[in-house]
Amino acid sequence: GQNIDQPTEMTATEGAIVQINCTYQTSGFxxxxxxxxxxxxxxxxxxYNVLDGLEEKGRFSSFLSRSKGYSYLLLKELQMKDSASxxxxxxxxxxxxxxxxxxxxxxxx
Amino acid sequence: DAMVxxxxxxxxxxxxxxxxxxxxxxxxxxxxxxxxxxxxxAPKLLFHYYDKDFNNEADTPDNFQSRRPNTSFCxxxxxxxxxxxxxxxxxxTSRAPDGPYEQYFGPGTRLTVT
Numbered sequence: 001g002q003n004i005d006q007p008t009e010m011t012a013t014e015g016a017i018v019q020i021n022c023t024y025q026t027s028g029f030x031x032x033x034x035x036x037x038x039x040x041x042x043x044x045x046x047x048y049n050v051l052d053g054l055e056e057k058g059r060f061s062s063f064l065s066r067s068k069g070y071s072y073l074l075l076k077e078l079q080m081k082d083s084a085s086x087x088x089x090x091x092x093x094x095x096x097x098x099x100x101x102x103x104x105x106x107x108x109x
Numbered sequence: 110d111a112m113v114x115x116x117x118x119x120x121x122x123x124x125x126x127x128x129x130x131x132x133x134x135x136x137x138x139x140x141x142x143x144x145x146x147x148x149x150x151a152p153k154l155l156f157h158y159y160d161k162d163f164n165n166e167a168d169t170p171d172n173f174q175s176r177r178p179n180t181s182f183c184x185x186x187x188x189x190x191x192x193x194x195x196x197x198x199x200x201x202t203s204r205a206p207d208g209p210y211e212q213y214f215g216p217g218t219r220l221t222v223t
Contacts, residue, residue: 004151033211042199042214043152087151095205097212099151 002026004100006088011106012078020073020086020103028093032064032071035087037102043087046073075105083107112136113215115200121221122190130185130218132200141183142212143175144199152199158183159205187220195222 003025012018024032031050035043049055049064049071061074073086085102092098113134122128132141139160144152156175157164163175172194174186187194197219201212 031210040197040219042217045211045213048209048211085149091210095210096154096157101149101151104149 002090002092002098004088004090004098006086006100006103008101009104009106011108012075014078014080014107014109016078017074017076018078018105020075020088020105022071022073022088022100024069024071024088024090024098026090026092026098029066030091030093030095032062033089033091033097034060034062034071034073035089037085037087039084046086078107080107080109113200113202113213115198115215115218117218118216119219119221121223122187123223124191125189128187128190128220130187130198130200130220132183132185132215133181134200134202134213134215135181136202136204136213137180138202138204138213139180140203140205141177142199142201142203143183143185144201145194146197146199146217155185190220190222192222195220 006022034046037043047062054063059076064071085104087102088100089097116131142157143155146152154166155169158177172188176184197217199217200215203212
């Protein structure tokens with residue numbers, strides 16, 4: 001079956017670094033996405049990895065290991081506005097996204 | 110700016126009263142999706158259109174129907190809403206098969222059923 005696992009909730013301190021992990025199982029694999037979703041709003045695209053390694057985009061970086069079925073999203077210099085849910089989604093062989101339930105990130109001052 | 114637009118943003122309907130949600134896009138993407146999302150849950154794919162080809166997810170209830178009259182517009186019809194259909198409904202678009210594959214979401218329609 002297809003499945004995405006990520007922690008339900010994480011707490012971090014403003015200015016710190018946090019890593020949100022995701023493991024995935026998909027039928028075929030066409031990449032791994034991370035989305036940010038603020039409460040009551042739609043998801044917004046953060047990153048896409050299809051090859052192994054680290055992709056850096058400003059304060060956010062995303063890592064993929066295809067052999068381990070594993071990804072993480074790294075957020076640096078945390079700001080209060082980063083409080084949101086972070087959704088991991090794997091793209092299967094039909095180019096459909098298999099979504100995780102999201103990790104709610106709470107930032108404390 | 111190119112975007113995905115959903116109307117209305119908030120919809121209140123009565124139990125059993127049909128409702129239609131709309132989505133339009135100016136991205137000229139060929140794939141359009143309808144998702145249902147309940148609080149603290151993953152988005153659940155209801156349907157998607159690949160160009161004109163309609164794809165219904167196996168577990169989407171018959172109560173939900175969709176129309177895509179042209180590339181830019183897509184509608185979600187809920188024929189007889191139940192209390193369990195209260196949720197955020199998200200429309201998204203993407204480009205396939207050449208990509209980029211990220212899905213662009215509209216702001217969503219929050220449906221309340223009374």
